[in-house]
Amino acid sequence: MNVRKSITSLSDDEKKTFVNALVELKKRGKYDHYVHWHHHVMIPTVFPYEPNDPNYRNGAHRGPAFLPWHRAFLKAVENDLQQIDKSITIPYWDWVADSKLSDPKSAPIWDKNFMGGDGNPANTNVVETGAFSHANGNWNIVMDEDGPELRRSLGRFKAGNITIDSLPSEEDLRLAMSEAFYDVPNSNNSPFTIGFRNRLEGWITKRGDYRVRTDGSQLHNRVHLWVGGSMMPMTSPNDPVFFLHHCYVDKIWSDWQEIQKQNNPDATPHYVPISGGPKGHNLKDILNPFSMTVEDTLDNIKLGIVYEKTMKAFDFTVFSWRPVSPFWAD
Numbered sequence: 278m279n280v281r282k283s284i285t286s287l288s289d290d291e292k293k294t295f296v297n298a299l300v301e302l303k304k305r306g307k308y309d310h311y312v313h314w315h316h317h318v319m320i321p322t323v324f325p326y327e328p329n330d331p332n333y334r335n336g337a338h339r340g341p342a343f344l345p346w347h348r349a350f351l352k353a354v355e356n357d358l359q360q361i362d363k364s365i366t367i368p369y370w371d372w373v374a375d376s377k378l379s380d381p382k383s384a385p386i387w388d389k390n391f392m393g394g395d396g397n398p399a400n401t402n403v404v405e406t407g408a409f410s411h412a413n414g415n416w417n418i419v420m421d422e423d424g425p426e427l428r429r430s431l432g433r434f435k436a437g438n439i440t441i442d443s444l445p446s447e448e449d450l451r452l453a454m455s456e457a458f459y460d461v462p463n464s465n466n467s468p469f470t471i472g473f474r475n476r477l478e479g480w481i482t483k484r485g486d487y488r489v490r491t492d493g494s495q496l497h498n499r500v501h502l503w504v505g506g507s508m509m510p511m512t513s514p515n516d517p518v519f520f521l522h523h524c525y526v527d528k529i530w531s532d533w534q535e536i537q538k539q540n541n542p543d544a545t546p547h548y549v550p551i552s553g554g555p556k557g558h559n560l561k562d563i564l565n566p567f568s569m570t571v572e573d574t575l576d577n578i579k580l581g582i583v584y585e586k587t588m589k590a591f592d593f594t595v596f597s598w599r600p601v602s603p604f605w606a607d
C-alpha cells in the first residue's frame with residue numbers, strides 16, 4: 278500500500294528525494310507530457326459556446342470526471358516517480374491548515390529546499406529560489422507551454438474588484454464535506470449546481486450559496502489562483518505544486534467517500550452520472566489519455582493508495598440535501 282503523507286510529515290530526506298525525482302523526470306523528458314495531458318484534455322473549454330454543447334465538454338474539469346481524471350493522473354505520475362525511487366508517494370499540501378497561519382506564504386511548502394518560494398514581483402513573478410527556479414538550470418518550461426520560467430504570485434491575484442488573498446478555510450471545507458450528493462444535473466460549473474464535486478472544484482461561489490463568505494473562486498480553483506503565475510493557465514502542472522495541491526483534493530474526495538459509505542450506504546457508488554451524461558464523465562467512460570475508466574478510480578484502496586490522517590465521519594455534520602434556490606440568490 279502506498280501511504281500518501283502530509284508534507285508536514287516528510288523528513289528532509291524524503292523532501293529531497295521527491296524534489297530530485299521530479300527534476301529527474303524533467304530531465305528525461307517525461308514531465309512535459311504531464312503538462313500536455315492536462316492541457317490537451319482541457320482544450321475544448323476554449324470555445325465560448327462550450328457550456329451549451331454537450332459534445333464539447335472538458336474531459337477533466339467542470340464536470341463529474343474532475344475528481345476521477347485527476348486521481349488517474351496522480352497515479353500515473355506517482356508510478357513514474359517510483360521508477361526513480363520506490364519509496365516515493367506524492368505528498369499532500371493541506372492548504373486548509375495553511376489558511377490558519379498568519380503568513381501562509383512562509384509555510385514550509387515554500388521552503389527553498391522543497392517547492393521553492395514566491396515569484397519576484399519586480400521580475401515578472403519569476404520564482405528565483407529552489408530546485409524549480411529557471412536560473413538553477415533544471416526547470417525549463419517549454420516556451421509554447423507558458424515557459425521558460427516558473428512563475429508564482431502567492432496571494433496577489435486580482436481581477437476587477439476580486440482579490441484572492443486567502444486560502445480556503447476550514448469552514449469552506451466543511452461545506453464540501455457536508456454535501457450528500459456527488460453531483461446533480463446538469464453536472465456543470467454553474468454556481469447553482471450544488472453537490473460535492475462542483476463544491477470542491479470551486480465553482481459554487483457567493484452567487485450560488487449565501488453560506489460562502491469569500492469573493493470569487495472557492496476551494497480547488499481558489500488555490501490555483503492564490504498560487505498564481507504558472508498555476509493559472511491550462512498548463513498548470515508546469516508548477517510541481519500542482520501535484521501536492523491535487524493530492525490534497527484527492528484526499529478530500531477519499532475522506533468524503535468514506536463518510537458517505539458510512540452515512541449513506543444506499544447511494545453507492547457515490548458517483549453520477551452512471552450513463553447518459555456528458556462524454557467522458559459517465560461511470561464506464563475512459564479517462565483520456567489514461568487506460569482507466571471513471572469506475573476504476575472510485576476506490577483508492579484498489580489503486581493501492583491510502584492517506585495519512587483520514588478525516589473521521591464524526592468530524593463533520595452530514596446534512597440531508599437542502600436546496601439553495603437560484604430564485605432568491607441573485
Ligand SMILES: [Cu+2]
Pocket residue numbers: 497501523
Ligand atoms: Cu487543478
